[in-house]
Amino acid sequence: MRGKYLILGIILAVGVIIIGCEATKKAVSEVNAFPIADDIKLGKQVSDQIAADPKQFPILPEASNQQVYSYVKGIRDKILNTGKVKYKNTFKWELKIIDDDKTLNAFVTPGGYIYIYTGLIKFLDTEDQLAGVMGHEIAHADRRHSTRQMTKSGALGMLSKAVLGDQNAVGQVVNGLIGLKFSRSSEEEADKYSVSYLCSTNYKADGAAGFFVKMKGKGGAPPKFLSTHPVSTDRIKDIKLESRRLGCKGAGAGFGTYDRIKNLLK
Numbered sequence: 001m002r003g004k005y006l007i008l009g010i011i012l013a014v015g016v017i018i019i020g021c022e023a024t025k026k027a028v029s030e031v032n033a034f035p036i037a038d039d040i041k042l043g044k045q046v047s048d049q050i051a052a053d054p055k056q057f058p059i060l061p062e063a064s065n066q067q068v069y070s071y072v073k074g075i076r077d078k079i080l081n082t083g084k085v086k087y088k089n090t091f092k093w094e095l096k097i098i099d100d101d102k103t104l105n106a107f108v109t110p111g112g113y114i115y116i117y118t119g120l121i122k123f124l125d126t127e128d129q130l131a132g133v134m135g136h137e138i139a140h141a142d143r144r145h146s147t148r149q150m151t152k153s154g155a156l157g158m159l160s161k162a163v164l165g166d167q168n169a170v171g172q173v174v175n176g177l178i179g180l181k182f183s184r185s186s187e188e189e190a191d192k193y194s195v196s197y198l199c200s201t202n203y204k205a206d207g208a209a210g211f212f213v214k215m216k217g218k219g220g221a222p223p224k225f226l227s228t229h230p231v232s233t234d235r236i237k238d239i240k241l242e243s244r245r246l247g248c249k250g251a252g253a254g255f256g257t258y259d260r261i262k263n264l265l266k
């Protein structure tokens with residue numbers, strides 16, 4: 001039974017930014033047997049579970065970090081307001097920062113609960129890069145990658161269990177959100193949407209590529225990170241190509257404000 005839940009967790013885990021490329025180039029199936037309400041319900045379950053586990057997920061308190069939160073939420077809102085996010089008014093799009101400098105990651109649950117680690121914010125150099133990563137995460141939720149993959153794998157009963165609040169199932173979903181290898185086609189789609197979202201803003205639309213370039217140059221990444229996040233040159237190239245293909249002209253947000261926000265986290 002545990003194995004089954006583990007599979008559920010892995011399939012549902014939507015957020016991790018870079019992938020293990022074991023899947024084919026085929027586009028991820030659009031078919032989804034789940035109602036939107038299930039994405040929302042499942043996201044709430046996972047978010048409650050995360051809130052109940054401050055040891056693994058030490059949430060940076062919003063009250064004492066208002067400037068940082070309003071800055072990061074501002075980036076999120078810019079993306080949501082592009083008119084390109086289908087479930088902008090349906091999903092929650094709640095944003096939490098996890099106070100963990102060692103983890104260079106971000107993830108999103110179904111239904112749009114976004115989590116960003118302080119480690120990622122500190123690692124990046126520009127607002128465009130963070131916007132690129134956030135666009136990628138928002139795309140995973142908005143494109144409903146987790147429930148689409150569950151549909152494809154025929155694991156309908158198991159997801160229902162988690163949606164109905166089976167704590168064991170939800171726990172496995174939460175664990176799956178970290179250290180996940182998501183399917184290549186979903187990752188490619190999320191990268192593409194990130195470019196498309198940012199193309200409608202003043203950000204550099206290939207912001208996500210900057211993250212991958214940085215990761216590639218990082219020699220001393222912890223083995224656990226490298227095992228789940230191999231950086232592919234194709235991916236960097238594809239993001240840049242997509243930005244050119246769409247004729248994106250964003251000048252970028254620059255360094256000044258981003259450095260100031262990073263300093264607030266010190």
Ligand SMILES: [Zn+2]
Nearest residue numbers: 015016017190
């Ligand atoms: Zn991803």
